[in-house]
Amino acid sequence: MSNIELAFLMMAVLMVLMSIRIPIALSMLVCGAVGYAMIGGFPALLEYLGTAPVSKFSSYDLSVVPLFLLMGELATRSGITAELFRTCNTWIGRQRGGIAMAAIAGCAAFGAICGSSLATASTMGKVALPEMKRLNYSGSLAAGALAAGGTLGILIPPSMVLIIFAVLTEQNISKMFIAAFVPGFLAAGGYILAIAIYVRLYPDAGPRGEKTTFAQKIKSTKDVWHITGIFLIVLGGIYLGIFTPTEAASVGVILTAILAFTHGKMRLDGLLVCLMKTAVSSAMIFFIVLGADLFSVFIALSRLPDLGVELIQNSGLSPYTILVCMLLTYLVMGCFLDSLAMILLTIPIYFPMIMAMDFGIPQADLGIWFGILALIVVEVGLITPPVGMNVFIIKSFDDSLKLKECFKGVIPFLISDFVRVALLILFPGITLGLVHLIG
DSSP: OOHHHHHHHHHHHHHHHHHTTOOHHHHHHHHHHHHHHHHHOHHHHHHHHHHHHHHHHTOGGGGHHHHHHHHHHHHHHTTHHHHHHHHHHHHHTTSTTHHHHHHHHHHHHHHHHHOOHHHHHHHHHHHHHHHHHHTTOOHHHHHHHHHHHHTHHHHSSSOHHHHHHHHHHTOOHHHHHHHHHHHHHHHHHHHHHHHHHHHHHSGGGSOOOOOOOHHHHHHHHHHTHHHHHHHHHHHHHHHTTSSOHHHHHHHHHHHHHHHHHHTSOOOHHHHHHHHHHHHHHHHHHHHHHHHHHHHHHHHHHHTHHHHHHHHHHHHOOOHHHHHHHHHHHHHHHTTTSOHHHHHHHHHHHHHHHHHTSOOSSOHHHHHHHHHHHHHHHHHHHTTSTTTOHHHHHHHTTOTTSOHHHHHHHTHHHHHHHHHHHHHHHHOTHHHHHHHHHHO
16 A cells, blocks of 8 residues: 555544544544554654654643633633623614624624634523524524624634644744734624625514613623723734733733623632633643644655645646635535534645645745635534534524524525635735734
């Protein structure tokens, strides 16, 4: 068996292992180890395992992971979701479809602190779904808006998937965060526009909310000043170069903890729960990084990426055609894999191929641009049938919602996503402009 055939075999085995619910970290570690040993020999594998994990986990960049995870746990337990939704609802809830728009805005704001799509969808769903039902919103619009809004959690910085991508591809985390800012808020704006168009076509789907006075709007805004402050300090500090991502995460943890204890219902036992969940999640992510690193080294040894680059160069296809084909595979994989699995599985093959193509973009920017595009398409997979993890989370809050109805509700948001991806491909400056401006 040739090395290329071995690489394809191990990838098939990896897919089978993940399909039978073997943890992705263990699946990648086993497949990577077996493949590495068959190419380089068992002693070489032992030598690699004796040095690589220490080197990888000693990386300063990885220290940001547990800090942002703890920040997200504290934010989730602090009860700030209700305040964010209430403020957004006060300002735009009176519009037709305004409650759904407020939910999108709330998801964007919470995602800027939390960094998890599933947590964003879950916490905002608990708060916003009852209000939508009270005002007789259609189930499809309510479920679609909340499921789509949840995806903003992994797109708007900080994002765990973005951090892992940056670590594995040796990209600058600060620049990745800066590059994700405009596409993230473009996503939120696109979702709100999709709601506005939808309720214009189907007025009964999103009735108007209660009218509020200007004084109520000002008061509600004052109620979330502390949340806005955390967002500005953490992300503003990164964007302005005041903090490194790790320093910003440390500051964010302290400020979010203060917020949780003073404005939320956090007690000492709650803090211990947050610390325990953070430790478990951090260990899981570090294990995933180890498995992904070993699998990536095996794929590189097999020379599969080199073959891919050679085939691309001889295919006569334009780089943009190949890029679109790559992004389409994410939509297919999204039917049976989660976002992190898709990124980890494709990075060893796709990233070297992308870096070998000429898009008219400097090499220093190319990896960042592709990372944001991949993250966005992976995010679309969270609401794409038949899996759509965010859709199932929202449905779990209301048994009266039918799955067919929920997936029907995400269609306007999928259209918005496709338009946004097309814009980011055609105009890389949307992604890279802020990086150049600040950098």
